[in-house]
Amino acid sequence: MNVLKFGGSSVANSQNIEKVVQIIANEAAKNQLIVVVSAFGKTTNKLIEAAEQAAQNNANYLDGYKEVELLHSEVIETLVSKNQQEEVKNHINSLFKQLRTLLEGCYLLKEITPKALATISGFGELLSSYIIANIANKEVDAVYKDSRELIITSNTFDKAQVDFALTNANCNAFFTHNQQQVTILPGFIARTKEGEPTTLGRGGSDYSAAIYAAAVNADELQIWTDVSGMYTANPHLVKQAFPVSHISYQEAMELSHFGAKVIYPPTIQPVLHKEIPIRIKNTFEPENAGTVISKITENGKPVKGISHIENITLLTLEGSGMIGVSGISKRLFETLSAHNINVVLITQASSEHSICVGIYDEDAEKAALKINEAFAFEIERHKIDPIRVEQGLAIIALVGDNMRNHQGLSGQMFSSLGKNNVNIRAIAQGASEKNISAVINSSDAKKALNTLHEQFFEEKVxxxxxxxxxxxxxxxxxxxxxxxxxxxxxxxxxxxxxxxxxxxxxxxxxxxxxxxxxxxxxxxxxxxxxxxxxxxxxxxxxxxxxxxxxxxxxxxxxxxxxxxxxxxxxxxxxxxxxxxxxxxxxxxxxxxxxxxxxxxxxxxxxVGAGLPIIDTLKNLIASGDRVHKIQAVLSGSLNFVFNNFNESTSFHDVVQQAQEEGYTEPDPKIDLSGVDVARKILILARESGYELELSNIENNAFLPKKSLETTNNADFYTSLIEFENHFQQLYKEAADNNCRLKYVAEFNDGKASVGLQHIPFDHPFYNLEGSDNIVLFFTDRYPVNPLQIKGAGAGADVTASGIFADVIRIGNQ
Missing domain, CATH: 3.40.50.720 (NAD(P)-binding Rossmann-like Domain)
Incomplete structure (x- = not known):
């Protein structure tokens, strides 16, 4: 016998319910089934909201009631056989009359008791299970059974404790004699020994299914939901997340405790002791294998999943009066327990100076008030500080049975988070080493999940x-x-x-x-x-x-x-x-x-566009070398200009060509004024460890003053035409000395300069062609024959490739 549970999303509407019935039919052909169903869609939430509105004397409570009523009517009209509709409608209408009476009572009394709330919130499952049982009867031999006749609990109306002795006896008595192939029951609801209605709390339908599975020693418990198993991380936040094929009960409980909503921790308890496997399946993709939860996990990656909880508050109790004083922790946790405040995470400093606990935001105000009251005596005498409250936090957790057998996981976790500036507020790791948890800012949760998933699950991409x-x-x-x-x-x-x-x-x-x-x-x-x-x-x-x-x-x-x-x-x-x-x-x-x-x-x-000049310099300095002197041609645009300018060309035309071919800045005056080269030699000097300002660079400009004073490109180019004789004279003087004109940057003994120079034929700069750059580094290790870097130093393609190379450097860090 197998137990199947279908969640709210699986039975949200008529189309989904048809899929559920088909799955039931397929599974019933192989095994006798117990089927547990949740309320349709968000019905339970709507009923609770309606009850709260009624208790506040808000007449709008009927809007929610009518929405729920309409949805169930539509499902009956669409899916229930015509010859069964009247019987089903009569039963459902009777339930809705009871529900409306209860809501009207809350409205008139302007209050809602725990008992009334438990009764109202359980109507969704009563309605859905009866309807689905009748729909399923078209395909299989199905019978409806009210869970309140089988599951017996304590007198706590919400999150009631199950009396397993009575419950198991009831289940054995019923299922032993039940011959139907499929039994359909409502999840979430139960009753006391006296017959009062109760609910099993959050995840109650999963829990109901697990109770039945354990009671009848089922072969398998199947949880049908809207995802294909338990994922390595929340797939809504981590697009690369993927389903895990097999995990252990302990791993599943850890992941579900820290936010994995596919299954709730109490669900596992009844089946864990009997080692009944749980299979998580997707109602909308039933062919997918899903995730199997069993006693033994598969070998493989040490981390099986990454989970997180939002809306966490960190409470810190600290003070010198805590050191060496016994009973502080006991008083703290008793205070929280007495006021029904759930503790999600605990961490304590080894100095006993502080204790941190993580709780849900909704409990923060009450917790702070009650803790300060409990320690009022110590706070008044300044032995303990008032409780410190930090909100807007989340807990992120790595989970895996095999984590304890692998060294360095904590280091990988915190290192990868640190590199992405994810600040860790608190850390907790159990002695079992199956879980490493960290408290971080909620705003960093998505980034942290993706960072850790990349670190532990992806192919190191x-x-x-x-x-x-x-x-x-x-x-x-x-x-x-x-x-x-x-x-x-x-x-x-x-x-x-x-x-x-x-x-x-x-x-x-x-x-x-x-x-x-x-x-x-x-x-x-x-x-x-x-x-x-x-x-x-x-x-x-x-x-x-x-x-x-x-x-x-x-x-x-x-x-x-x-x-x-x-x-x-x-x-x-x-x-x-x-x-x-x-x-x-x-x-x-x-x-x-x-x-x-x-x-x-x-x-x-x-400096040098795509040439590895700065990277080389950094490596020299990092390895202990020291730069004494730098000589360089650092402007690809100026080198292009003076390599193409001669007595038969116009300086204006060559500069314009350089701009058109992308060698100059948008404002070519930046290049020709020497400012661009001055910046480059300044950067090299600073990267060499020298502290210089741009004003310290001697700039021997070759442009006429009038050209330097222009304020737009049009006027600048006009000035170049006006001073053509000046530029021709510069060329002639160099040619007469058998030299070539190069705009050279120099740094020597802490001083730097840039300017036009005559370069003789035996100098390394003489044959520098096109827009090439060249840098000579004279250092302790290269005192006579300098380290030389030479190549294309301007142009969109090479500059883009240099930027690309920097991106790759970052990626490889």
Missing amino acids: KQVNLFVTGVGNVGERFLAQIHQQKKYLKEHLKLNIRVVAISNSKQMIFDEKGISLKSWKEQLQDGEASSLEHFFQRTKALNLRNSVFIDNTANQKVSEVYEHYLTNNIGVVTCNKIACASELENYKKLKYISRKYSAPFLFETN
Whole structure:
């Protein structure tokens, strides 16, 4: 014999009930069945709400009553055989008359007693089970039985305690003589020995099914619900979660205690001692195997599931007067117990200076009041502090029987949470080592679940979420490169790079599931109005793990928001040099915040576009080397200009060509004025460990003063035409000395300068072609023959690849 239980979602409407009847018919062909059903949909909630409204003398209570009545009438009309409808309607109408009388009594008395509430809340199961029994009779040999005739409980009307001796005797007497293939019973409801109605509390229908399974020594207890088993995590919050095929009773109880709502902990107790397996099945996908809960778990991953509970309050009792004093814990827990306050988590410092307990938010106010009353004497004498109450919390838990046999799980758990800036308020681990629990902010729950699921269940594929600002030449190429390499990164580097947001100066779009990089341009055109503050607030609110803000602009205002991102554990990758070349104090603050909040701050493309200049320099410094001197050609745009400028070309035309081909900044004067190169050498000096300001860089500008004073591109280009003779003279002087013009940045003995230089034919810079950059590092280890890095130092593609490389560095951390 098997016991099947169908939850509220499984019997929510006529369509679902038809599926349930078909499942019953299929299972009845193989075994004799006991079928326990819940109330239709949200019926129980609606009945309780109606009762509470009635007790408040609110006439709207009838609205809820009528909703429930209408739903049951529709099911009868749709599914019950025509020749049975009158009989069924008469029985159901009789129940509704009793229900309405009870509600009217609450309305008139302006109160509701526990007994009345238990009676009213149980009507949903009485109605649903009788109707379904009649519907099922069309397919199988089914009989209806009222659970109140079998399950006997204590006189507590809600969450009543089962009298198993009487209950088992009743069940044995009935089922021994019952010959029907299917017996359908209401879940949740019971009665006292005196015949008074009671309920079994939260998860009561599951519990009813388990009571019957244990009483008749069933072969299997099946819980039919709307998911295909117990998942590795809540699938609504963790999209990568998947059903677990087999877990132990203990694992199931731990997971259900910490929020897994597929099954409730009391359900397991009656069947656990008799080792009756429980199978969790999906009413809407009955072909799925589901999850089997039994005595022995399968070997495999040490962590079987990750669960969490929301709406938790942490109470902390502490004070010097607790140390060495016996009975403090006893008084605390007796106080909570006396006022029916459930303790979800306990942790105590080894110094005995404090005790923390986690309770549900709804009990917080009462708990704080009663604890302060219980310890009023000690509080008055300052031996114990008034209870500290922290709300807005959640508990997250790793669960698995085999966890105790694996080293380092706690370290992995807390390390992965720490990297994503998930603050842990309290920790608890049982002596059995089957559960590690942590109290965190509720706002971090989703991120924590996804982080831990990625750590313990996924094929080490790390998800990196990108928030991209700036989609001009560089930004567009960056997105194209991500789209092109997405499959490669997943297969070879185990990285899932996902673009969650894109913004330009006018519009922005967000999609937590990831923006399609095939159609992002069209989506952006229809996006909402963008602002730096709104973009940041949306990014922060999503609170996704491994979040990275990408700045593909040259905008100062964008650079000024890096601090906000880093402070919220959102990494920053930028080709924008303004922040790292800003005041030294700001540069140092950004680096400090990055370390403090474990938020990567990478800016490889600030110098040399895609060349690994900064990364190489960091490795030199980290390994103990010391930089003495740097010589470099750091402007791909200026190198392009002077490689293409001669006596037969126009300086104006060459500069314009450089801009059109994407080698210069949108404002080419930034490049030609030397400001851009000055920023780059400043950044290299700072990364070498020297403290310089931009004002310390000697800038030997070659542009005429009038060109430098222009305020727009049109006037700037006009000035270049006006001073063509000046530029031709610069070229002629170099050519007469058999030299080439290069704009060189130098750092030596703590001083830095940038300017145009004549480079002779035997110098490493002489044959630097196109838009290439070159850097020479003279260090303790490279005092004579410098470490040399050379290659393309400008252009949208190489700059985008440098940004991409920084993203990959973050992904590989």
